[in-house]
Amino acid sequence: MDLNLIRVFVAVHETRSITLAATRLYVTPPAVSQSLAKLRGALDDRLFERVGRRMHPTPVADELYPEFRDALLRIERAVDGLGGFDPGASERSVRIALSELGEIGWLPGILRAVRARAPRMSLEVVPLDPAELPDWLSRGVVDLAVTPAELPAGFESTLIKTQGYGVAMSAQNPLAEGELTLERYVAAAHVKVAGDSGIGHLEAALRHAGAQLVPRVVASRVAALPAALAADPELIATVPDTIAEGWAATWPLAIRPLPFDMRPLAVRLYRRRTAQHPAALDWLFDTVARAIRGSSGQFEVIHGRA
Structure with a gap:
């Protein structure tokens, strides 16, 4: 044939x-x-x-x-x-699906690594949609995606990092002192970020603990959280702990451990399954993986300095 x-x-x-x-x-x-x-x-x-x-x-x-x-x-x-694939001569267009936090923290490092070797390559970042991601990767809508979502075993991936979660709140919040019990945590005024790629893992851990959250506020962007929490001493948010600790360096925030068990999220880099240009995809996959692993992220750009 x-x-x-x-x-x-x-x-x-x-x-x-x-x-x-x-x-x-x-x-x-x-x-x-x-x-x-x-x-x-x-x-x-x-x-x-x-x-x-x-x-x-x-x-x-x-x-x-x-x-x-x-x-x-x-x-x-x-x-x-x-x-062989010559990244220096490549004019390919590539697409990477990232969450809002991924774009804030890792995109600068990804750009540096890719453009250092492939300055003529075009790169587009698309908002991560975990529900659509298997279809996107199957059809080549995106070339790569970084997510803690657990995709079917047929998708090739590599572990980028593991990420725990914590509870962020104003330093003036009463929950910043004393024991943060599960009962006090559930009864608090929660802020939820629509589209948080780790929300499914959080909800599963809460169900296992016999609890359920009803958020008082639903925000569209993670970047809005530190200012919202600092301004309201009643609100709390469950967020990646290392990122929250970075916010606390410049915002008047306190970070408390979760009052229930939740295993750290495995954040993985996935690659599309389609067959076109495999050598270019191999190079891009390895380059982006090294760039993210070699960076602690630039999440400090969401800071509280004037």
Whole structure:
């Protein structure tokens, strides 16, 4: 079978779109449609059915995809290996999914590391959406993602760090003194950040402890927390402890340990599963991993100095 037909099949399966597959392969949409017609004849199956604007794979296509993708990945990596990947000459565009805290703390280090070797490479950061992330990585919507979310085992990843949580509050909050019991913690006025990538782990730990939180305030950005906590001596927030300790260096905040067991979060760097440009992805994955591991983060930019 023509290798280009397999490339088309994999691209359509991952993008769910003839137009997007054509863009990825640098061909026209009619050329993709013609290749699909050849594949359908060769494999005696429709392979994809149009539903609205998306191309949905048939059961046969879903069965073939992992085998075709893995074979194509091995071929692409072997071909890339002949000439090697030169980051200095690369003009590729790459996308990384980061949480708000990840963007604040790690993006400067990532940019330094990538631009030092690949100054012509374009980098786009997209807001992390844990619910969409498996689909994004499967279809190549993003190249990399940093998250504590536990994704299916089929996604290749590397451990970046482990992160504990603590309770942040104004130094004037009554809970800053004395024993912080589970009962006092649950009864307090909590601030929750919508979209906190670790919220699922926190809620699971609370359920295990037989407790449930009803937040008084829901904020959209983590960066708003230190000022909000410092201004209101009743509010508390459950946040990554090392970051909260950094805030306490410049804000009048107190940090208390959690009054229940919660295992540290495993923050991992994930890479897309798609087969295009594997040598470039290998280099980017290793470079970003080293940049994050070698940095304590720049979370101190959210400070209380005038």
